[in-house]
Amino acid sequence: MALTESAPVGVAGLTRERLRSMYQDMLLGRLLDQRVLVLNRQGRAPFAISGQGHEGAQVGVGYALRRDYDWIIPYYRDITLVLVMGMTPRDQLMAALARAGDPNSGARQMPAHYSSREHNIVTGGSPVATQILHAVGVAQAFKYRGEDKVVVASVGEGGTSEGDWHEGLNWAAIHQLPVIFLVENNAFAISVPQALQMAVEHVSDRAAGYGMPGQSVDGGDVLAVYRAASEAVARARGGGGPTLLEANCVRLQSHSSDDDQRRYRSAEDLDEMLRHDPLERFRVDLESSSILADGEADQMRQECQKVIDAAQAEADQAPAPDPASALDYVYGEA
Amino acid sequence: MPEITYVEAVRDALRDEMRRDDRVIVMGEDVGVKGGVFGATQGLFQEFGGERVIDSPLAEAAIVGVAIGCALAGLRPVAEIQFLDFIPPAMDQLISEAAKIRYRSNNDWSCPMVVRAPCGGGVHVHGALYHSQMLEALFAHVPGLKVVLPSNPYDAKGLLLAALRDPDPVCFFEHKGLYRSMRQEVPEEEYLVPIGQGKIVRPGRDITCFTYGATVHEVLTAAENLSRDEIEVEVVDLRTVRPLDRGLIVESATRTGKVLVAQEANLAVGVGAEVAAIVAEECFQSLDGPVMRIGGPEIPAIPFAESLAEVYCLGPAKIETKLRELAAY
Ligand SMILES: Cc1ncc(C[n+]2csc(CCOP(=O)(O)OP(=O)(O)O)c2C)c(N)n1
Numbered sequence: 001m002a003l004t005e006s007a008p009v010g011v012a013g014l015t016r017e018r019l020r021s022m023y024q025d026m027l028l029g030r031l032l033d034q035r036v037l038v039l040n041r042q043g044r045a046p047f048a049i050s051g052q053g054h055e056g057a058q059v060g061v062g063y064a065l066r067r068d069y070d071w072i073i074p075y076y077r078d079i080t081l082v083l084v085m086g087m088t089p090r091d092q093l094m095a096a097l098a099r100a101g102d103p104n105s106g107a108r109q110m111p112a113h114y115s116s117r118e119h120n121i122v123t124g125g126s127p128v129a130t131q132i133l134h135a136v137g138v139a140q141a142f143k144y145r146g147e148d149k150v151v152v153a154s155v156g157e158g159g160t161s162e163g164d165w166h167e168g169l170n171w172a173a174i175h176q177l178p179v180i181f182l183v184e185n186n187a188f189a190i191s192v193p194q195a196l197q198m199a200v201e202h203v204s205d206r207a208a209g210y211g212m213p214g215q216s217v218d219g220g221d222v223l224a225v226y227r228a229a230s231e232a233v234a235r236a237r238g239g240g241g242p243t244l245l246e247a248n249c250v251r252l253q254s255h256s257s258d259d260d261q262r263r264y265r266s267a268e269d270l271d272e273m274l275r276h277d278p279l280e281r282f283r284v285d286l287e288s289s290s291i292l293a294d295g296e297a298d299q300m301r302q303e304c305q306k307v308i309d310a311a312q313a314e315a316d317q318a319p320a321p322d323p324a325s326a327l328d329y330v331y332g333e334a
Numbered sequence: 335m336p337e338i339t340y341v342e343a344v345r346d347a348l349r350d351e352m353r354r355d356d357r358v359i360v361m362g363e364d365v366g367v368k369g370g371v372f373g374a375t376q377g378l379f380q381e382f383g384g385e386r387v388i389d390s391p392l393a394e395a396a397i398v399g400v401a402i403g404c405a406l407a408g409l410r411p412v413a414e415i416q417f418l419d420f421i422p423p424a425m426d427q428l429i430s431e432a433a434k435i436r437y438r439s440n441n442d443w444s445c446p447m448v449v450r451a452p453c454g455g456g457v458h459v460h461g462a463l464y465h466s467q468m469l470e471a472l473f474a475h476v477p478g479l480k481v482v483l484p485s486n487p488y489d490a491k492g493l494l495l496a497a498l499r500d501p502d503p504v505c506f507f508e509h510k511g512l513y514r515s516m517r518q519e520v521p522e523e524e525y526l527v528p529i530g531q532g533k534i535v536r537p538g539r540d541i542t543c544f545t546y547g548a549t550v551h552e553v554l555t556a557a558e559n560l561s562r563d564e565i566e567v568e569v570v571d572l573r574t575v576r577p578l579d580r581g582l583i584v585e586s587a588t589r590t591g592k593v594l595v596a597q598e599a600n601l602a603v604g605v606g607a608e609v610a611a612i613v614a615e616e617c618f619q620s621l622d623g624p625v626m627r628i629g630g631p632e633i634p635a636i637p638f639a640e641s642l643a644e645v646y647c648l649g650p651a652k653i654e655t656k657l658r659e660l661a662a663y
């Protein structure tokens with residue numbers, strides 16, 4: 001959506017300040033993601049998996065939620081979403097460099113396995129789509145206790161082929177639970193294109209089969225995502241049940257640091273993606289509607305880099321986990 | 335003879351058998367154009383096409399369940415699970431279905447299929463909790479399944495060809511740390527390594543160390559070190575963990591009188607416990623020391639940070655210490 005002068009104080013019910021903050025969060029997520037990839041290429045971070053191209057979807061959804069009140073169960077591309085929910089670049093660089101101070105897992109898990117009880121970000125493993133059922137359970141608990149909280153579980157379109165996905169959506173619809181299933185559809189599951197993953201055009205086409213509303217939005221348009229997510233959140237909070245929200249994204253980087261997408265995607269396809277970069281699109285929109293002044297985006301970029309530099313300096317100095325701690329926490333104190 | 339890697343040996347066996355037998359088809363995540371995340375199906379899609387090399391949806395229960403259906407209908411499917419860590423959604427299909435089809439139909443039906451999966455980890459593999467597990471004991475517990483874990487390129491090719499011709503479901507677990515770490519001369523022509531046969535990979539008189547998978551190489555290094563002190567360790571590569579090579583286990587244990595079982599998997603209730611039980615039951619009179627085991631500690635899997643991963647992983651030094659303990663007994 002283009003922002004126009006007719007919306008001088010803001011758009012989509014958002015103040016100018018809020019719009020700028022959305023852009024800043026997208027930028028911070030992008031730059032942090034880039035930093036992790038650099039650390040990987042330098043041989044300092046053993047593994048990296050990128051969320052570049054998904055920032056519009058993640059900020060759009062994150063801003064529709066109440067931070068430190070609502071819950072999320074993210075997946076590995078959600079670096080920007082977890083920043084919106086309260087985690088920091090320091091947290092993720094600690095994970096990238098496998099430091100004891102990694103709040104996600106104490107460097108027990110690979111990086112990008114986001115977790116923070118403090119910010120209602122539920123721990124997840126690597127098997128895709130298992131989190132879908134956990135979100136249904138979390139929503140069941142909210143409903144049981146009469147809380148008006150909402151939980152978002154995110155997953156790639158590939159993950160929607162798993163049984164857990166289908167079982168979860170069925171359950172959530174039966175019980176009209178306050179859960180939003182966010183599918184970040186980047187058209188590929190590693191090398192497998194969407195057409196080999198499902199016979200429908202949109203993941204959201206399936207929503208009717210589960211008995212819940214479904215919507216597909218352009219994940220390159222952060223405000224479109226924000227609007228769709230806000231509706232879904234309002235419905236869930238008000239007792240109206242679950243929503244399947246699909247955000248069409250681009251996977252600007254390869255699947256992970258162990259993959260090279262040039263081996264199975266055409267050069268044209270890779271070029272075309274750049275036109276859908278959510279960060280660039282939002283900057284152009286904000287500048288053309290004077291919500292961002294000329295040069296301000298660059299200034300923001302420098303500020304973000306400073307934050308990331310400081311975080312990296314801290315992570316650099318931080319100790320590795322104590323070997324003796326490896327045996328801790330298999331069980332709690334009985 | 336050409337020297338090839340382990341992953342090339344796997345690919346060669348698949349390719350050769352697909353050329354020989356048009357009932358063989360391959361299915362799994364990313365096995366097509368990409369050729370698998372580790373390259374084990376490289377070139378197969380280009381040679382045999384999408385009807386025989388199927389990029390599946392991201393659904394492990396479907397990969398194994400559909401493969402079972404193909405087997406029931408007369409094909410010889412190979413189901414690739416991208417990482418053994420991601421096989422749990424297919425457990426129902428494997429344990430409740432594949433393993434029991436012959437028995438429950440009173441031999442009217444059978445399920446000849448191979449389930450391939452990379453397994454295992456290491457300090458520098460960085461696979462963390464979900465890209466490193468050794469779950470073979472879960473399958474070895476189940477009558478009706480066969481479970482194979484080759485430790486080198488030669489065995490990988492010969493055992494995979496044997497698995498592809500086996501009348502029953504075979505779990506074929508490939509240690510990812512071995513995929514590219516060693517080359518070996520492997521015949522280009524066809525040969526089979528029989529399922530259910532272990533192999534003495536280093537003869538010795540003082541102790542037998544039973545092991546399998548990547549741990550074979552760590553044990554061999556430890557055995558070389560002990561040899562300098564004139565302690566001669568016999569190293570037996572079990573190669574198949576169901577059915578175990580009972581005859582070889584009993585023969586070697588009886589001869590040396592001291593037994594260590596070394597495994598990468600979590601120690602408790604694992605393959606090593608079964609080997610130890612066989613030795614205790616059948617070689618009691620010949621034993622000169624307690625049957626010992628070494629394996630993964632009581633934590634779920636290998637953690638990401640190297641400092642933590644080292645606590646999990648065995649390596650030659652820990653194995654050597656244990657062997658010396660047993661030798662001194
Ligand atoms: C149960 C399971 N099977 C396989 C994998 C290996 N794997 C990790 S990510 C991935 C592709 C996921 O694609 P998609 O769901 O579309 O998410 P995207 O990575 O594109 O964001 C696969 C196959 C896994 N993590 N879990």
Ligand SMILES: [Mg+2]
Pocket residue numbers: 156157158184185186187188189190
């Ligand atoms: Mg995808």
